[in-house]
Amino acid sequence: MNSVLTLELTVGIIVSFTLLGIFIWAAKGGQFDDSKKMMDGLLFDSQDDLQSAVDRENRVKELKEKKSKEQDSKPI
Amino acid sequence: MPIVKCTHCQLEFDESVMITEESDPSLYFCCNGCQGVYHLLKDDGLDSFYDKMGNSKIAPPLAVDNDSSSFDMESFRQRYIKTTSDGFSSVDLVMEGIHCAACIWLNEKVLADKEGIVEASINFTNNKAKIVWDEDTIALSTIIDTIRSIGYNAYPYDRSQEDIKATKNKRDYFIRMAIAIFASMNIMMIDVAKYAGFFSGMKEETLHLVHIAEFIFATPVLFYSGWIFFRGAYYGLKNRILNMDFLVSSGATLTYTYSLYILFGGKGHSYFDSVAMIITFVLVGKYLEVIGKKNAVDTMDKIRSQVPLEATIVEDGVKRVVPLDSIEVGNIIEVKTGEKATVDGLLIGSSGTFDESSLSGESLPVEKKAGDTIYSGTINTGKVIRYSATKNYANSTLNNIVTLLEDALSSKPEIEDTTNELSKYFSITILLLAILTFVGWYWYGGDFEQALIVSISVIVIACPCALALATPIASLIGISWAAEKGLLFKEAKFIETFSKADTVVLDKTGTITEGKLTVKDVRGEILTEHLPILYALSDSSTHPVSLAVKNYLENRFKDIEIVELENIEQIQGKGLKANYNGKVVLGGNGKLLKEYNIDINLDSDYTVYNFALDGKIIASFELEDAIKEGAKELIAYLNSIEVEVVMATGDHENVARRVAKEVGIKNFKSSFSPIEKADYIDTLKEQGKKVVMIGDGINDALALSKADIAIAMGSGADVSLAVSDVVILNNSLQAIEDSFMISRRTFKFIKQNLALSLIYNVITIPIAMAGYVIPLMAALSMSLSSLLVVGNSMRIKRG
Numbered sequence: 001m002n003s004v005l006t007l008e009l010t011v012g013i014i015v016s017f018t019l020l021g022i023f024i025w026a027a028k029g030g031q032f033d034d035s036k037k038m039m040d041g042l043l044f045d046s047q048d049d050l051q052s053a054v055d056r057e058n059r060v061k062e063l064k065e066k067k068s069k070e071q072d073s074k075p076i
Numbered sequence: 077m078p079i080v081k082c083t084h085c086q087l088e089f090d091e092s093v094m095i096t097e098e099s100d101p102s103l104y105f106c107c108n109g110c111q112g113v114y115h116l117l118k119d120d121g122l123d124s125f126y127d128k129m130g131n132s133k134i135a136p137p138l139a140v141d142n143d144s145s146s147f148d149m150e151s152f153r154q155r156y157i158k159t160t161s162d163g164f165s166s167v168d169l170v171m172e173g174i175h176c177a178a179c180i181w182l183n184e185k186v187l188a189d190k191e192g193i194v195e196a197s198i199n200f201t202n203n204k205a206k207i208v209w210d211e212d213t214i215a216l217s218t219i220i221d222t223i224r225s226i227g228y229n230a231y232p233y234d235r236s237q238e239d240i241k242a243t244k245n246k247r248d249y250f251i252r253m254a255i256a257i258f259a260s261m262n263i264m265m266i267d268v269a270k271y272a273g274f275f276s277g278m279k280e281e282t283l284h285l286v287h288i289a290e291f292i293f294a295t296p297v298l299f300y301s302g303w304i305f306f307r308g309a310y311y312g313l314k315n316r317i318l319n320m321d322f323l324v325s326s327g328a329t330l331t332y333t334y335s336l337y338i339l340f341g342g343k344g345h346s347y348f349d350s351v352a353m354i355i356t357f358v359l360v361g362k363y364l365e366v367i368g369k370k371n372a373v374d375t376m377d378k379i380r381s382q383v384p385l386e387a388t389i390v391e392d393g394v395k396r397v398v399p400l401d402s403i404e405v406g407n408i409i410e411v412k413t414g415e416k417a418t419v420d421g422l423l424i425g426s427s428g429t430f431d432e433s434s435l436s437g438e439s440l441p442v443e444k445k446a447g448d449t450i451y452s453g454t455i456n457t458g459k460v461i462r463y464s465a466t467k468n469y470a471n472s473t474l475n476n477i478v479t480l481l482e483d484a485l486s487s488k489p490e491i492e493d494t495t496n497e498l499s500k501y502f503s504i505t506i507l508l509l510a511i512l513t514f515v516g517w518y519w520y521g522g523d524f525e526q527a528l529i530v531s532i533s534v535i536v537i538a539c540p541c542a543l544a545l546a547t548p549i550a551s552l553i554g555i556s557w558a559a560e561k562g563l564l565f566k567e568a569k570f571i572e573t574f575s576k577a578d579t580v581v582l583d584k585t586g587t588i589t590e591g592k593l594t595v596k597d598v599r600g601e602i603l604t605e606h607l608p609i610l611y612a613l614s615d616s617s618t619h620p621v622s623l624a625v626k627n628y629l630e631n632r633f634k635d636i637e638i639v640e641l642e643n644i645e646q647i648q649g650k651g652l653k654a655n656y657n658g659k660v661v662l663g664g665n666g667k668l669l670k671e672y673n674i675d676i677n678l679d680s681d682y683t684v685y686n687f688a689l690d691g692k693i694i695a696s697f698e699l700e701d702a703i704k705e706g707a708k709e710l711i712a713y714l715n716s717i718e719v720e721v722v723m724a725t726g727d728h729e730n731v732a733r734r735v736a737k738e739v740g741i742k743n744f745k746s747s748f749s750p751i752e753k754a755d756y757i758d759t760l761k762e763q764g765k766k767v768v769m770i771g772d773g774i775n776d777a778l779a780l781s782k783a784d785i786a787i788a789m790g791s792g793a794d795v796s797l798a799v800s801d802v803v804i805l806n807n808s809l810q811a812i813e814d815s816f817m818i819s820r821r822t823f824k825f826i827k828q829n830l831a832l833s834l835i836y837n838v839i840t841i842p843i844a845m846a847g848y849v850i851p852l853m854a855a856l857s858m859s860l861s862s863l864l865v866v867g868n869s870m871r872i873k874r875g
Contacts (some may be wrong), residue, residue: 037177
């Protein structure tokens with residue numbers, strides 16, 4: 001009986017602390033700073049929005065690469 | 077005519093005034109701005125914005141005429157633009173025109189899709205935005221133009237250290253609170269098993285397992301979430317003050333230590349649940365305080381963002397853009413259409429029109445002629461003008477208002493916090509009693525464990541939870557109740573101040589009255605031959621009186637013939653003079669007519685507009701500003717609860733007397749300037765009165781900032797809303813009655829809660845000292861005392 005309880009408690013505690021860790025990671029990244037936006041954000045995640053977010057991310061990545069190349073090629 | 081919704085902003089108007097399109101008759105627009113933005117969004121494939129808006133309404137697009145090139149200037153760059161580690165540029169902006177989550181989505185989407193923008197994030201809660209972009213690809217002025225093209229506007233602000241600190245602090249408290257709530261909820265679930273076992277029997281080993289699980293959850297709550305209490309207690313001790321933090325941290329630590337002793341071999345029950353609850357309950361209250369502080373910082377940033385950055389001065393025919401601080405008295409300053417005047421001065425050359433709504437609350441532009449004073453902060457709505465500076469920036473109206481508001485926001489009198497005052501003595505007393513109990517039991521009984529358990533019971537049973545919860549829980553319920561009724565109390569402490577208020581000072585225009593003039597009565601007959609002349613005269617000015625007469629004529633007569641008047645001349649403060657077919661046409665007040673030797677014997681309590689042709693009065697119009705719905709009822713209510721009501725207005729005595737009489741106000745002050753209003757509030761406060769000021773328009777901002785409680789009506793200007801402590805969203809006077817009722821009732825319950833928790837302590841502490849309470853019962857009883865306070869607070873809304 002107690003061994004089952006030990007197992008349940010151990011698994012429960014590990015899972016819940018892992019979830020808590022993910023939450024803290026998200027909170028530290030500023031995801032919950034804007035309480036109003038956080039509540040509405042979910043409603044606006046359509047497939048189009050996600051696609052344009054991916055496109056945007058790729059574009060920003062290219063821009064960052066271009067910028068870092070420019071900075072590297074600048075004479076010291 | 078049916079009422080229809082504007083396809084873009086969703087505001088409702090009469091169908092006859094809407095703009096329609098032949099290509100799609102289902103579209104209705106209230107203005108060209110809405111029509112333009114609608115097509116822009118549709119062409120760019122962003123029309124899903126309207127689905128996302130849901131039932132929200134937005135304001136029609138802001139018409140911004142001024143040039144955005146100042147965003148690319150070097151002085152702007154030095155002050156506001158920062159460079160990121162990647163080599164991109166970054167600017168912080170305050171967004172104007174944001175109403176709903178869809179507005180945020182639209183702005184972020186439009187900006188993020190623009191080539192060269194790396195990051196565009198807008199905070200919905202405080203409307204602040206951060207834009208990161210590549211200057212080689214796009215200019216900041218283009219980004220600003222993009223925002224303006226979709227009907228919004230943005231102002232830069234210098235992100236203060238204060239703001240960075242407040243944001244960091246809020247996030248830190250949020251994480252600590254979230255962990256505490258998470259762990260407490262888990263412990264509560266485990267507690268169900270523990271207490272069931274306590275009454276029905278549980279094996280020692282099983283109980284031990286439960287204690288281990290509780291220990292794992294309670295430890296981060298005490299040492300991570302509760303860290304701020306240890307820190308607070310340390311600083312308190314350093315300054316020789318035993319504060320609430322000390323009692324919370326010492327109570328929780330002792331309980332935790334005792335529970336550890338039980339966990340590692342001692343007999344009895346552990347109290348890890350009490351440890352987590354104590355920290356969690358008090359932490360939630362602290363988090364609310366932190367949010368309040370962050371809101372104050374956001375408000376100040378919004379006000380600062382309204383100040384222009386530089387001005388164009390003209391020296392020997394050469395124009396030069398200079399920072400505000402470099403403007404000297406005597407400099408000639410040029411103000412383009414849509415720009416703000418930066419310092420006070422006198423208009424030179426031709427006449428102009430200025431939007432003084434930011435100072436006077438007057439929504440219509442004011443006409444200025446050479447020699448008239450131009451106030452800083454007002455917007456040029458006419459052609460380009462030049463004026464001579466009579467003050468430098470530091471002494472100008474705009475800076476004075478900003479400084480006064482900064483002072484008001486940072487030095488709002490902190491009301492004496494009854495709970496903190498009490499807790500100081502409470503902490504010392506409980507600690508002494510616990511030590512006394514321990515010494516007494518050990519001395520007489522000789523049993524260390526017994527003495528420790530009894531003394532811990534004293535600390536636990538006297539846990540400050542109920543005391544600490546007494547104020548925040550009642551305030552929270554009061555605030556949320558107020559919010560349901562369209563009232564926003566910016567901080568919890570305003571409930572107490574409001575409940576103690578004994579004097580209400582009301583502005584007239586826009587608060588008691590609608591703020592819109594309408595013709596009440598016409599004396600004399602308007603003949604068909606005179607009508608076009610009168611109409612042309614009233615049409616040649618944008619003064620509210622002329623506009624009201626024009627509206628009256630348009631409503632009463634159809635198809636008025638259009639005639640041209642000659643030599644139209646505005647006579648400041650009196651009216652208009654013009655010529656028609658060689659005859660003198662006059663339109664204005666009694667002073668104007670007397671100036672032209674025309675006898676007038678009209679004694680009226682209303683604003684009067686006379687129309688005279690060729691030396692004879694043709695008609696006199698009496699205009700009134702309609703009393704707002706609910707004004708009489710509000711005054712009657714305030715009188716019934718024995719609150720003194722004073723009306724302070726810039727209007728003439730006759731008008732003020734009539735309005736005061738009509739709504740039942742006995743005490744009124746007329747012809748008051750904004751500064752006189754503020755001084756009057758100071759005088760009232762010196763007499764020991766707690767003053768509530770209700771107003772709108774920035775002309776009230778000063779007086780609002782001086783009052784103990786400032787209330788701005790919902791239609792007021794942004795700055796007025798910023799300085800107000802209670803914001804009325806639905807613009808109804810009933811809400812003021814509600815504010816009084818809710819705050820008084822809430823404060824009554826705060827006092828009841830404090831009394832309940834004190835009575836609880838007075839009864840239970842002696843019982844605990846006598847050793848009749850084991851720590852478990854102490855913890856249960858402590859939780860019950862908290863429940864008592866929470867339950868009592870729930871009754872607030874039943875009023």
